[in-house]
């Protein structure tokens with residue numbers, strides 16, 4: 001089973017590039033399940049039903065999100081009605097949507113779980129305690145393959161979570177920092193891991209934002225609107241090759257494709 005995870009798709013540049021090359025990548029690598037982090041896919045910020053539709057029709061099976069999940073009001077109902085769009089599972093109970101879904105691929109079931117870190121981020125429920133409970137649930141136990149998108153700021157929290165879940169999930173990949181790390185590996189007990197998948201969007205940018213705006217923000221510390229910038233695009237992600245019978249990851253291939 002090959003799972004392709006695509007890093008944060010940012011704005012129209014990211015959406016257009018995804019549509020252009022995802023079908024080819026899926027075909028070339030024989031991808032069975034595609035997971036895309038889309039929390040910044042809407043122009044302006046956040047994620048909308050329209051940007052979700054674009055990601056799904058480009059070839060994604062599941063869309064994960066993070067701290068920008070609820071930036072746009074029009075998403076609240078969409079989270080409740082579309083089970084394949086996830087928000088972090090450690091948001092308080094009662095917030096719209098859900099944090100996990102099961103993709104039934106016939107030969108095996110793939111559980112996708114969206115989790116968020118709490119270091120320098122919103123104070124959500126402790127992700128380490130929450131993931132324990134999630135993995136104990138009967139519904140998730142039935143899935144041989146379990147994939148976790150851990151949306152977090154610090155490399156330490158992400159690596160710690162990787163070791164914590166090693167052997168208990170098939171894959172743990174990080175998102176949120178928009179810069180791809182070069183530490184892809186299969187951990188000792190069979191979990192495929194990378195600290196951050198990276199970003200899909202304009203290459204010459206600061207995490208997708210016009211560099212000038214970010215430079216001014218750092219230099220003058222004045223309030224600023226972070227507009228996405230259009231330009232030459234990059235797609236970042238990883239392909240995880242998973243043994244259907246054991247649920248263990250066998251290989252991780254880091255993907256970085258420029259326009």
Ligand SMILES: [Fe+2]
Nearest residue numbers: 008039040176
């Ligand atoms: Fe993001």
Ligand SMILES: [Fe+2]
Nearest residue numbers: 066067068176
């Ligand atoms: Fe984020």
